[in-house]
Amino acid sequence: MDARFKSRDIERRSLDVDGLKRSFLEWLVYSVGKDARAATRRDWFHTVALAVRDRVVDRWMDTTRSYYHEDAKRVYYLSLEFLIGRLLTNSLSNLGIVDECRQALDRLGLSMEDVVDAEPDAALGNGGLGRLAACFLDSMASQGLPGYGYGIRYEFGLFEQRFENGWQVEYPEQWLQFGNPWEFARPEVLYPVQFYGRVEEFRDSVGERAYRWVDADRVLAMAYDTPVVGFGGETINTLRLWSARATRDFNFGHFNDGAYMKAVEQKILSENLSRVLYPNDATETGKELRLKQEYFFTSASLQDILRRYLQHHSTFENLPNKAAIQLNDTHPAIGIAELMRLLVDQHALRWDDAWEITRATFAYTNHTLLPEALEAWPVRMIERVLPRHMQIIYEINAKFLNRTKAKAAGDNAKLSRLSLIDERGERRVRMGNLAFLGSHKVNGVSALHTDLMKQTVFADFHEEFPDRINNKTNGITPRRWLKQANPALSELITTRIGEGWISDLSQIAALREKADDVVFREEFRRAKRKNKKRLAAYIARQTGEEVLVDSIFDVQVKRMHEYKRQLLNVLHTIALYNEMRDNPTVSWVPVTKVFAGKAAPSYHMAKLIIKLINDVAKVVNHDPSVHDNLKVVLLPNYNVTAAEIIIPAADLSEQISTAGMEASGTGNMKLALNGALTIGTLDGANVEIREHVGADNIFIFGMTADEVNDLRASGGFNPREVIASNPSLKRALDMISTGAFSPDDRNRYHPIVQALTDGGDHFLVTADFADYCRAQDAAMQLYRDPEEWTRKAILNTANMGWFSSDRTVNEYAGEIWDVHPVKPSHDGEGFR
Numbered sequence: 001m002d003a004r005f006k007s008r009d010i011e012r013r014s015l016d017v018d019g020l021k022r023s024f025l026e027w028l029v030y031s032v033g034k035d036a037r038a039a040t041r042r043d044w045f046h047t048v049a050l051a052v053r054d055r056v057v058d059r060w061m062d063t064t065r066s067y068y069h070e071d072a073k074r075v076y077y078l079s080l081e082f083l084i085g086r087l088l089t090n091s092l093s094n095l096g097i098v099d100e101c102r103q104a105l106d107r108l109g110l111s112m113e114d115v116v117d118a119e120p121d122a123a124l125g126n127g128g129l130g131r132l133a134a135c136f137l138d139s140m141a142s143q144g145l146p147g148y149g150y151g152i153r154y155e156f157g158l159f160e161q162r163f164e165n166g167w168q169v170e171y172p173e174q175w176l177q178f179g180n181p182w183e184f185a186r187p188e189v190l191y192p193v194q195f196y197g198r199v200e201e202f203r204d205s206v207g208e209r210a211y212r213w214v215d216a217d218r219v220l221a222m223a224y225d226t227p228v229v230g231f232g233g234e235t236i237n238t239l240r241l242w243s244a245r246a247t248r249d250f251n252f253g254h255f256n257d258g259a260y261m262k263a264v265e266q267k268i269l270s271e272n273l274s275r276v277l278y279p280n281d282a283t284e285t286g287k288e289l290r291l292k293q294e295y296f297f298t299s300a301s302l303q304d305i306l307r308r309y310l311q312h313h314s315t316f317e318n319l320p321n322k323a324a325i326q327l328n329d330t331h332p333a334i335g336i337a338e339l340m341r342l343l344v345d346q347h348a349l350r351w352d353d354a355w356e357i358t359r360a361t362f363a364y365t366n367h368t369l370l371p372e373a374l375e376a377w378p379v380r381m382i383e384r385v386l387p388r389h390m391q392i393i394y395e396i397n398a399k400f401l402n403r404t405k406a407k408a409a410g411d412n413a414k415l416s417r418l419s420l421i422d423e424r425g426e427r428r429v430r431m432g433n434l435a436f437l438g439s440h441k442v443n444g445v446s447a448l449h450t451d452l453m454k455q456t457v458f459a460d461f462h463e464e465f466p467d468r469i470n471n472k473t474n475g476i477t478p479r480r481w482l483k484q485a486n487p488a489l490s491e492l493i494t495t496r497i498g499e500g501w502i503s504d505l506s507q508i509a510a511l512r513e514k515a516d517d518v519v520f521r522e523e524f525r526r527a528k529r530k531n532k533k534r535l536a537a538y539i540a541r542q543t544g545e546e547v548l549v550d551s552i553f554d555v556q557v558k559r560m561h562e563y564k565r566q567l568l569n570v571l572h573t574i575a576l577y578n579e580m581r582d583n584p585t586v587s588w589v590p591v592t593k594v595f596a597g598k599a600a601p602s603y604h605m606a607k608l609i610i611k612l613i614n615d616v617a618k619v620v621n622h623d624p625s626v627h628d629n630l631k632v633v634l635l636p637n638y639n640v641t642a643a644e645i646i647i648p649a650a651d652l653s654e655q656i657s658t659a660g661m662e663a664s665g666t667g668n669m670k671l672a673l674n675g676a677l678t679i680g681t682l683d684g685a686n687v688e689i690r691e692h693v694g695a696d697n698i699f700i701f702g703m704t705a706d707e708v709n710d711l712r713a714s715g716g717f718n719p720r721e722v723i724a725s726n727p728s729l730k731r732a733l734d735m736i737s738t739g740a741f742s743p744d745d746r747n748r749y750h751p752i753v754q755a756l757t758d759g760g761d762h763f764l765v766t767a768d769f770a771d772y773c774r775a776q777d778a779a780m781q782l783y784r785d786p787e788e789w790t791r792k793a794i795l796n797t798a799n800m801g802w803f804s805s806d807r808t809v810n811e812y813a814g815e816i817w818d819v820h821p822v823k824p825s826h827d828g829e830g831f832r
């Protein structure tokens, strides 16, 4: 042990109010360089964040030291997306110093809310997949599991969404504009990543054929580390994000020739690799830069993982016992070929040994069955960008097909489905097949989704490897999505059952009996109403619309996508609007339809749906004949922070995707945990939510996944017949197609009407409409009985314990990763 430096010599930063206040002033003056009188809200945010970071770093080092000390097996979560959101409240809450911080700021005459609001969201993800990765990081740290996240430090996260004349317009999201106080730049952690070039064959020292990748362009991957604070502050894990750097920032030769742009061209091109997140959710882009992004972060991460492993080990057979690498969808699947390249080409392992090690180290999570989302890169693109990897993929494929040929007994169709190469049309590499073949475990994200994986996209692989596919139903962290987002409800829960639920959500089941407690129901309603008032104020600020706090807040917040069927909700909204206009004397349950969600910039149908919702809102919200009985709002720029305001205020949670198309959903879990009743199809995790909350406490409608398949297979579905037989549906569609909501452009919504009629209504919106309206009516009816509604709402909250991401990561740890909690020693010993 290096006696010169013992971390216990450092006076650890205190967590009390005075200590925090002193730190705030020190950081403001000495680091932010501002006088308290001149400091802006953003300055104070940076100050507080840096002071909080102080209180994390020691434990961070303790945690990392303990992993080294114990040579613990680590899990590496490789994800192109981490939808983190803000970190200040999360860090304070997990350290247990929210009140202390509030008091310290109070003594400085500052409001905690102002400081918290000055933090930009780290929007390094599109939707569920990216947010799941962030919830997993929180849960791994909170469960004491040695888990690392690896991803890209995008300069620009998911675009900022604004509405101009009701149309979505995208603006760059510059989260790093004023610096990021949470990250530590690691200029010493730098890895070369190659692209293009060619492969040279040669004979190695023992005369064996070997390959080297030459004449390639090089980019450098530089690490930025962000501490991941576990609940209780015991374990602090690491999120390592890569940023692209040019090998040479400036070419003086070009500069001296006056080619100034050329002088910095390489720098700009290189840095493009980590410039911006591709804004597509559940659809692949096929763009070369995207492929390069996938390889860039995967290669840097694998080089870093092997460097860490080789500090303790000199040979590789132990790698699968010391590293579990989880592929978050196929985005890092090129990693399988990359690890083979590193082991075979750089560390001279024999092919078969390398393959065994690779397969035992990797595991792959599939997040969608949508054909347009399954990545398949053109062979010629991989050959050009990653020539050695294409060779390796060919070899993996050849060995696999040779092994399988005998068993397939001439079933060439099956062999071609199993092949890593799709030979139809332009030849493509099926990244899902590569991920499956190169992993020892493959999981789906809900029970239904996993079953459908076995029956559809991976049916042939499931037949070949019957023990590989397993289910790991998604989860959400109760820290951010209940404790932090809903203080009103979480304080009520803690007063009644203690705070054990925060780190063990199964304890929330103790609320079940409270469902019959009139007093508790009243308190539960009061908490919900407080959140609804907060959302109403947010809606007014964002849209100018005044909504009725006591109306039913009917919420659909998620990415805009046809399979998520925001259109079905809009058609119901128009039908309800018509009913209310037709029956002005009826005492209606007032309804506030809350929509939010971004559309991928190139997804025109989704953008048209956004415009339609805004157009319908304009008409409905200004129609005196329905008064406040119906309001429609579409909130701009839906992100993690907006979700934290909307979700606690929801009464009704819209989870209405076409059955079989939403792999899991995670918003459904957040809304139910916060006491919303779900109206949904038997799709994704809705199925398991019903099993846990009880069929009486959820509004299920529509076709099942099997019924959808049968109807599609029958070819007999004719949406026009369904429309003709349903007057309120027909009336709603006629209003859309005749420009009732677009008097300035009567044909604006022709593509939507076309898709729902002659286009065959692929997402079966018309087919499920009638049953959806039945379920909506049932919900409205129940809402007239606040006691019964609240009872069911409490039973939802009480029965959502299983959907904690703590449960999910513990299942991964036990059944896929074989990693175990490590208790960090905070005595500063064992430093190396």
Ligand SMILES: [N-]=[N+]=N[C@]1([C@H](N)O)O[C@H](CO)[C@@H](O)[C@H](O)[C@H]1O
Pocket (backbone or CB within 6 Å): 127, 128, 129, 130, 132, 281, 282, 283, 367, 368, 373, 445, 474, 662, 663, 664, 665, 666, 684
């Ligand atoms: N890509 N992708 N997949 C998704 C979401 N869109 O991000 O992953 C999420 C996380 O697994 C799922 O909940 C969701 O159903 C699925 O569509």
